[in-house]
Amino acid sequence: MTRTVLDKEVRRSQLIDASIKVFATKGYRSASITDIIEAAGVARGTFYLYFDSKLDAFHAVMDRFLDLYKEVVDRELARSYANPLMIRSRIRESLMEWLEFFSRNKDLAKVVFREANAIDPEYEQKWQAMLEVCFKHWTDSIMRFQKVGFVRKELDPRFLNLCFSGIMINVVLQEVIPKERVDLKKIVDQWIEFIEFGIKAKGWLA
Amino acid sequence: MTRTVLDKEVRRSQLIDASIKVFATKGYRSASITDIIEAAGVARGTFYLYFDSKLDAFHAVMDRFLDLYKEVVDRELARSYANPLMIRSRIRESLMEWLEFFSRNKDLAKVVFREANAIDPEYEQKWQAMLEVCFKHWTDSIMRFQKVGFVRKELDPRFLNLCFSGIMINVVLQEVIPKERVDLKKIVDQWIEFIEFGIKAKGWLA
Amino acid sequence: MTRTVLDKEVRRSQLIDASIKVFATKGYRSASITDIIEAAGVARGTFYLYFDSKLDAFHAVMDRFLDLYKEVVDRELARSYANPLMIRSRIRESLMEWLEFFSRNKDLAKVVFREANAIDPEYEQKWQAMLEVCFKHWTDSIMRFQKVGFVRKELDPRFLNLCFSGIMINVVLQEVIPKERVDLKKIVDQWIEFIEFGIKAKGWLA
Amino acid sequence: MTRTVLDKEVRRSQLIDASIKVFATKGYRSASITDIIEAAGVARGTFYLYFDSKLDAFHAVMDRFLDLYKEVVDRELARSYANPLMIRSRIRESLMEWLEFFSRNKDLAKVVFREANAIDPEYEQKWQAMLEVCFKHWTDSIMRFQKVGFVRKELDPRFLNLCFSGIMINVVLQEVIPKERVDLKKIVDQWIEFIEFGIKAKGWLA
DNA sequence: CATGAATGAGGCTTCATTCAT
DNA sequence: GATGAATGAAGCCTCATTCAT
Numbered sequence: 001m002t003r004t005v006l007d008k009e010v011r012r013s014q015l016i017d018a019s020i021k022v023f024a025t026k027g028y029r030s031a032s033i034t035d036i037i038e039a040a041g042v043a044r045g046t047f048y049l050y051f052d053s054k055l056d057a058f059h060a061v062m063d064r065f066l067d068l069y070k071e072v073v074d075r076e077l078a079r080s081y082a083n084p085l086m087i088r089s090r091i092r093e094s095l096m097e098w099l100e101f102f103s104r105n106k107d108l109a110k111v112v113f114r115e116a117n118a119i120d121p122e123y124e125q126k127w128q129a130m131l132e133v134c135f136k137h138w139t140d141s142i143m144r145f146q147k148v149g150f151v152r153k154e155l156d157p158r159f160l161n162l163c164f165s166g167i168m169i170n171v172v173l174q175e176v177i178p179k180e181r182v183d184l185k186k187i188v189d190q191w192i193e194f195i196e197f198g199i200k201a202k203g204w205l206a
Numbered sequence: 207m208t209r210t211v212l213d214k215e216v217r218r219s220q221l222i223d224a225s226i227k228v229f230a231t232k233g234y235r236s237a238s239i240t241d242i243i244e245a246a247g248v249a250r251g252t253f254y255l256y257f258d259s260k261l262d263a264f265h266a267v268m269d270r271f272l273d274l275y276k277e278v279v280d281r282e283l284a285r286s287y288a289n290p291l292m293i294r295s296r297i298r299e300s301l302m303e304w305l306e307f308f309s310r311n312k313d314l315a316k317v318v319f320r321e322a323n324a325i326d327p328e329y330e331q332k333w334q335a336m337l338e339v340c341f342k343h344w345t346d347s348i349m350r351f352q353k354v355g356f357v358r359k360e361l362d363p364r365f366l367n368l369c370f371s372g373i374m375i376n377v378v379l380q381e382v383i384p385k386e387r388v389d390l391k392k393i394v395d396q397w398i399e400f401i402e403f404g405i406k407a408k409g410w411l412a
Numbered sequence: 413m414t415r416t417v418l419d420k421e422v423r424r425s426q427l428i429d430a431s432i433k434v435f436a437t438k439g440y441r442s443a444s445i446t447d448i449i450e451a452a453g454v455a456r457g458t459f460y461l462y463f464d465s466k467l468d469a470f471h472a473v474m475d476r477f478l479d480l481y482k483e484v485v486d487r488e489l490a491r492s493y494a495n496p497l498m499i500r501s502r503i504r505e506s507l508m509e510w511l512e513f514f515s516r517n518k519d520l521a522k523v524v525f526r527e528a529n530a531i532d533p534e535y536e537q538k539w540q541a542m543l544e545v546c547f548k549h550w551t552d553s554i555m556r557f558q559k560v561g562f563v564r565k566e567l568d569p570r571f572l573n574l575c576f577s578g579i580m581i582n583v584v585l586q587e588v589i590p591k592e593r594v595d596l597k598k599i600v601d602q603w604i605e606f607i608e609f610g611i612k613a614k615g616w617l618a
Numbered sequence: 619m620t621r622t623v624l625d626k627e628v629r630r631s632q633l634i635d636a637s638i639k640v641f642a643t644k645g646y647r648s649a650s651i652t653d654i655i656e657a658a659g660v661a662r663g664t665f666y667l668y669f670d671s672k673l674d675a676f677h678a679v680m681d682r683f684l685d686l687y688k689e690v691v692d693r694e695l696a697r698s699y700a701n702p703l704m705i706r707s708r709i710r711e712s713l714m715e716w717l718e719f720f721s722r723n724k725d726l727a728k729v730v731f732r733e734a735n736a737i738d739p740e741y742e743q744k745w746q747a748m749l750e751v752c753f754k755h756w757t758d759s760i761m762r763f764q765k766v767g768f769v770r771k772e773l774d775p776r777f778l779n780l781c782f783s784g785i786m787i788n789v790v791l792q793e794v795i796p797k798e799r800v801d802l803k804k805i806v807d808q809w810i811e812f813i814e815f816g817i818k819a820k821g822w823l824a
Numbered sequence: 825c826a827t828g829a830a831t832g833a834g835g836c837t838t839c840a841t842t843c844a845t
Numbered sequence: 846g847a848t849g850a851a852t853g854a855a856g857c858c859t860c861a862t863t864c865a866t
Contacts, residue, residue, distance in 0.1 A: 008825095027325045029235035033861060043827040045864080054861065056367030110325075117379060118324040119233045119316070145405075152407045159377075159396045159403065167369045173323060174368055190365045198404035199357045199366065209851055211844055217850085238835060249852040254837065420846095439737045441647035445840060455848040456701040457843080466840065478806045522737075529791060531645045531728070548760055557817075564819045571789075571808045572817065578788030579781045585735060609818035611763075611778065613770045621830055629829085650856060661831040666858065699858055 012050045015040050016064055019057045024107035028115055028123070029057055055122055062094055065108050071077050072101050087150050092192055099184045102172045110177055113169050135165055167191070218256045221246050222270055227264045230313035234264055234321055234329070261328055268329075268336055271314050273344055278307050279343050293356050305390045308378045312376070316383055319375050341371060373397070417581045427452050436519035440470055440527055440535070466476055467534055472541055477520050484513050485549050496532045499562050504604055511596045513571045522589055525581050547577055579603070619661070632666045633658050634682055637675045642725035646676055646733055646741070673740055680741075680748055683726050690719050691755050705768050710810055717802045719789045728795055731787050753783060785809070 018040035019100075022031045033054060037047050051057040076094055081087055102109040116127065141163045145151040171191075176182055212220070224246035228237045239260055243253050257263040273352040282300055287293055308315040321329075322337065345367045357366075379395075382388055430452035433498040434443045445466060449459050463469040475526065493499055534616040551573045563572075571591055581601075588594055621759055624632070636658035640649045655665050669675040694712055698707055721728040733741075734749065757779045763769040769778075789809075794800055 114323040117320040119320050151405045162376045163373045166372035170368045170372030196404045196406045198402045200402045201358045482707045526735040529732040531732050563817045574788045578784035582780045582784030605693045608816045608818045610814045612814045
C-alpha cells in the first residue's frame with residue numbers, strides 16, 4: 001500500500017527490532033514471518049529483501065546481541081584490577097553492569113537466554129559459537145582472579161563459570177525480566193554475599 | 207506392515223520413551239508426530255490411540271518426569287537431618303542423588319531443562335505448575351537449613367534457590383548431559399566446596 | 413470385554429438398527445463406524461463380521477427400507493380399485509398408510525429422504541436403482557387412475573409423480589419427522605383437498 | 619508452477635465457482651479442498667488466502683446463492699398483481715422465472731437443494747437462516763393470493779408451501795438439472811394446470 | 825526498492841479397515 | 846465368533862518462501 005523508502009540500514013535495524021520483540025514474545029519456532037512483518041509494519045516481500053530467511057533474521061538478532069555484549073566486555077576489560085584492595089568493588093561494579101545491560105535489553109536477553117537452551121537443530125551451531133564467545137571472557141576473568149589470589153585455587157574455573165552463568169541466566173530470567181522494577185543493587189548484594197563467602201554460617205561446627 | 211499387539215501400558219510407555227528422545231533431540235516445537243512414530247516404530251494412528259495430540263504426549267512426558275522427580279524428593283525427605291554433625295554429608299548425598307537422577311534420565315532432563323525457559327503458550331500453564339512443584343521443595347530445604355543454623359540467615363532463601371537451580375540446570379545441561387562419562391563425585395566436591403565457603407581465598411585482605 | 417454370542421441374523425439386525433439411528437442423526441458421511449458400534453454396543457471388529465464396509469452397511473439399511481416399502485406397496489396392490497365410487501376413499505386410505513409408514517419408521521425415512529438428494533458419489537448408483545423401484549409404483553398408479561377416468565388425461569403422469577413425490581418428501585421431512593405428534597388425518601385432508609381440486613377458488617373469473 | 623496474479627475479487631469469484639462445481643458434484647462432505655483447488659487450478663495455500671476453511675467456502679457459495687435468489691425475489695416483488703385478470707399470467711411468469719433461474723444456475727441449485735436436507739451439524743445454523751429467507755417469501759405470496767380471493771381459503775398456506783417447495787425441488791432436481799435441454803414452458807404449463815385445478819377429471823362422479 | 829498474491833512442502837489429525845489375540 | 850489394538854491413506858490447515866507487479 002503506502003510504501004516508505006528508508007535508508008537500508010535503518011530499515012534493517014527496524015526489522016531486527018521487530019524480530020527481537022516477536023522472538024522474545026513467542027520464541028523462535030512459534031514466531032512467524034507474519035508476526036515479524038506486522039510488528040515492523042512492512043510487507044512480506046520486504047522482509048526477504050533484508051534477510052534470506054527466518055533463520056537469517058535470527059542470526060541477525062544474535063549478532064546484534066553479540067555486538068552489545070562485546071561493548072560491555074570491552075568496558076570491563078578497560079577497568080583496571082591492578083589494585084588488590086579494589087577488587088571486590090570492581091567485581092561489584094562489573095556484576096551491576098551486566099545486570100543493567102540485561103535489564104536494558106530485556107527482550108534481547110529473553111531471546112538469548114531462552115533459546116539458548118531450547119534445542120533447535122536449525123541454529124544449534126551458531127549458538128554454540130556464540131555461547132563460547134560469551135563465556136570465554138568469564139572463565140578468563142575467573143582465572144585471572146585466581147592468579148591474583150582473590151579466588152581460591154582449588155576451585156575449577158570451568159565449574160565456577162558454569163555456576164556463575166547459571167546464576168546469571170536464572171536471575172535474569174526469573175527476576176530481572178519479569179518484574180517491572182527490580183532493585184538491582186539488592187540483587188548484587190546478595191549475589192556477592194553468596195559467592196564470596198558461601199552459605200555456611202560462621203560458627204558452624206566442622 | 208507387521209503388526210504387533212502390545213499391552214496397553216507397555217505401548218504407551220514405549221511411545222513416551224520415543225517422545226522423550228525426540229523432544230530431547232529436536233525440542234517440542236520442532237519435533238513432529240512423524241519423528242515420534244518413527245522413533246517408536248509405530249503407525250501414525252497408533253500414536254493417536256494413546257495421546258489426543260502432540261501436546262498431550264508432551265504432558266505425558268512431563269508427568270513421567272514428575273513421577274520420577276517425586277521419588278527422589280521422597281527419598282530425600284526420608285533422610286534425617288537431625289544430627290547436625292551429619293548435615294554436610296547429607297547434603298553431599300542429596301546433591302549426588304540429584305545428579306545421578308538427571309544423569310540416569312538424560313533425555314528427560316534435557317527436555318525439562320530446555321523447554322523450561324522456552325516460552326510456548328501451548329504448555330505454559332502445565333509448566334508453571336510443574337516448576338512450582340519442583341522448586342518448592344528446594345526453597346523449603348534452604349529455609350530449614352537456615353533454621354537449624356547451618357545456612358546464614360542474611361541470605362534470601364528465594365535468591366539462593368535461584369542460584370542453586372541455575373547451577374543445577376547449567377551443570378546438568380553443560381556437563382552431565384553432553385559427556386559420555388562424568389565423574390559426578392568430582393562435580394559434587396567442587397559444588398559443595400563452592401557453595402559452602404564461597405570463592406574467596408582465606409588470607410585475602412578485607 | 414464381555415462378549416455376547418447372538419444369532420447371526422439378530423446381531424445383524426441389531427447393527428442395522430444402530431446404523432439407521434446413526435445415519436439418521438449424522439448423515440452417511442459424517443457418521444463413523446465408531447458411532448455405529450457404540451450405538452450397537454459392539455466391538456469394532458464385529459461390525460466387519462457383518463458388513464464389508466460402511467457403504468455395505470448403508471446398502472443394508474436401504475435394503476431394509478426397500479423391504480418395508482414393498483410391504484406397503486403390496487398391501488396397496490391388494491386393495492381393489494374396481495368400484496369407481498370408492499376411488500377417492502381408497503386414495504385417502506393409501507395416502508394415510510404411506511404417512512403412517514413413514515411416521516412409524518422416522519429414522520429410516522430420514523435417512524432415505526435426506527440422503528436421497530445428498531449426492532454421494534459412493535452410493536449414487538444404488539440410489540438411482542432404489543428410487544426407480546420406489547417411484548415406479550406411483551407412476552403406475554397414476555396411469556391407472558387416468559385410464560379409469562379419475563385423473564385428467566392432459567396431465568403428464570411423470571410430472572404428476574414428480575409433484576406427488578416432492579410433496580411426500582417435503583411433508584414427511586418437515587412435518588412428520590420433526591414433530592412429536594402429528595395429526596396425520598388433517599394432513600391427508602389438506603393433501604387430498606389440494607391435489608383433487610387445485611388451489612383456485614371456485615368463483616374466480618376466467 | 620506458473621504463477622498468475624489476479625484481481626482479488628476475480629480470484630475469489632473463480633474459487634467460488636470451483637467450489638460450486640465441486641460441491642455440486644460430490645456434495646459438501648465428500649468434496650475435498652484438493653478437489654476445489656484442482657478445479658480452480660490454484661495452489662493449496664491460495665485457497666486459504668480467500669477462505670478460512672472449507673466451511674467458509676461453503677458459506678461463500680450460499681451467500682452467492684442468496685444474492686442471486688434475492689434478485690429474483692426483488693423482480694417478483696416489483697411485479698404488480700393488482701389487476702385480478704392478470705393474476706394467472708403473472709403466476710405463470712413467476713414460475714417461469716424461477717425455473718429459468720434454477721436452470722441458469724444448475725450447479726448452485728444442485729448444491730442448495732441437495733445439501734438442504736443433508737443434516738450437517740457444521741452448517742446447520744446458516745442453513746436454517748437461509749431456508750427461512752427463501753421460503754418466507756413463498757408463504758407470503760400464498761397468503762396474499764388468498765386475501766385477493768384467488769386461492770381457496772380452506773387451504774393451509776403453510777401446507778401449500780410445503781407442497782410448492784417440494785414440487786419445485788423435485789422438478790428442478792429430477793428434470794431441470796439432469797437434462798441438457800428442457801422445455802421449461804411445457805413444465806410450467808403442466809405445473810399451472812395441476813396446481814390450479816387439481817388432478818380430478820371434470821365429469822367424475824361425486 | 826516495496827508490495828502482497830501465490831506457492832507447496834509439511835504438519836496435525838481422523839477414521840475406515842485389518843488382523844493378532 | 847468376538848474383540849480392540851494397529852494400520853496408513855487421506856483430509857484439513859499453516860507458513861516459509863517466491864515472484865509478478
